[in-house]
Amino acid sequence: MFEKIYLDDDQVILESKGCSSSDVDAFLKGLGCEKPDALDRIGTQIFLLDSSAWKGKYVPFFTSANSLWFGLRARDVEPEHYFVVGIDEGEMSALRLRLRLYFSLRSILKGLCHQEGDDLQPMKYVFFISKESYLTRLEVLYAMSLDELLAIEVEPLELNKAEILRNAVLQEDDVHCDERKHVMREALVEFFKEERNRTIEFFMSGVLSFYSSYTERYKVYVSKFSVNKIISEIESERIGFLCKVQDAIMSQQTKAFAIPGGLIAVGAILKVSNDLWEIALVFIGFAISTWMVASLNRDVVEHIGLLGSEFKRSISKYDDVVVGIEDVRAEIEYSSRRLNVASASAKSKLRTLTAVSWVILVVVAFVFMFRSGVVRDFDFEFFFRVLGSKFVDLKGW
Numbered sequence: 001m002f003e004k005i006y007l008d009d010d011q012v013i014l015e016s017k018g019c020s021s022s023d024v025d026a027f028l029k030g031l032g033c034e035k036p037d038a039l040d041r042i043g044t045q046i047f048l049l050d051s052s053a054w055k056g057k058y059v060p061f062f063t064s065a066n067s068l069w070f071g072l073r074a075r076d077v078e079p080e081h082y083f084v085v086g087i088d089e090g091e092m093s094a095l096r097l098r099l100r101l102y103f104s105l106r107s108i109l110k111g112l113c114h115q116e117g118d119d120l121q122p123m124k125y126v127f128f129i130s131k132e133s134y135l136t137r138l139e140v141l142y143a144m145s146l147d148e149l150l151a152i153e154v155e156p157l158e159l160n161k162a163e164i165l166r167n168a169v170l171q172e173d174d175v176h177c178d179e180r181k182h183v184m185r186e187a188l189v190e191f192f193k194e195e196r197n198r199t200i201e202f203f204m205s206g207v208l209s210f211y212s213s214y215t216e217r218y219k220v221y222v223s224k225f226s227v228n229k230i231i232s233e234i235e236s237e238r239i240g241f242l243c244k245v246q247d248a249i250m251s252q253q254t255k256a257f258a259i260p261g262g263l264i265a266v267g268a269i270l271k272v273s274n275d276l277w278e279i280a281l282v283f284i285g286f287a288i289s290t291w292m293v294a295s296l297n298r299d300v301v302e303h304i305g306l307l308g309s310e311f312k313r314s315i316s317k318y319d320d321v322v323v324g325i326e327d328v329r330a331e332i333e334y335s336s337r338r339l340n341v342a343s344a345s346a347k348s349k350l351r352t353l354t355a356v357s358w359v360i361l362v363v364v365a366f367v368f369m370f371r372s373g374v375v376r377d378f379d380f381e382f383f384f385r386v387l388g389s390k391f392v393d394l395k396g397w
Helices: 021-031 065-072 089-112 146-150 155-170 176-193 200-205 206-258 257-274 276-317 325-372 382-396
Strands: 003-010 013-015 045-047 122-131 134-141
Touching: 013 200, 021 045, 021 257, 065 089, 065 146, 089 155, 089 176, 122 176, 134 176, 134 200, 155 176, 155 206, 155 276, 176 206, 200 206, 206 325
Parallel strands: none
Antiparallel strands: 003 013, 013 045, 122 134
């Protein structure tokens, strides 16, 4: 059907001879004509430039490349259909390639800018970047002539990269949308920083350079985000370990309160009775309580050692981290030091608690024996030798 369209005195005419009216109407409606019957007709000739018949009053046919450019350049998005009557397919393809790049970059600038135009220059985008307490203002003009547009060498690769960037700006359904725009905005300011001619023409000429700059910046951002996430995970595991150690110590300290309670019971019994069997019964209960506390302390010390091993195994999954490895290693070393200190302190407290429990038991035993008259020919020298060896064993444990 396109071959039947021709130009006659600035009029774009469709010659419908040999075509059914239904086919012509379907063709025109497919291009955006809402009222094909409203177009002027002389015989089989249909005059296409009546904007009232077209959707949004946009006629996709132009009499020259210049009229096409000035008809489209101020639009926010590239129309789905546009044709220049009378130029060959090669020229139209080259023009279409440049227009697609132009509108892709316009979409990027529009999606990133903070303000659009003003009364003096409506065809521009304004950006504000705050960095190190300084506010940077950037203005990018998108007004240009057709000759300037055609002078730009455009390859399909450049259009492909521009469309990737445009999709990155327009994609707003992920958590990194704002961060991605911020990174691209910073890359844009850096791209135009040394350029006095801050126009879309310069942007189109250097789209590959801008794409490379943005990609590198975004990789750095993603890497920092990953490193920060890893460090947060290590810190969380360290805090969890410290909480478990602290809970274990507090639990044992609570159980150790049974020993002072036993001492109170001993004092009460000795005050009212010297019966050997009553004293023996209380002593046995006191000894069992001391043994249970000491055993539980030993189990908790072993448990703390297992927790330390589990923490080391847990953080070993970060050994293969490449990006930000120094930061990750520093956090691992710091966590390991903290955990080693906490483990050593907890074990020392539990061992001290165990030693004190045994000492109290020995003191209570002596008190009972003296009150009951059992200790008369007792070999104290032998007893203290045994007691000393017991403390040596406790210290080694």
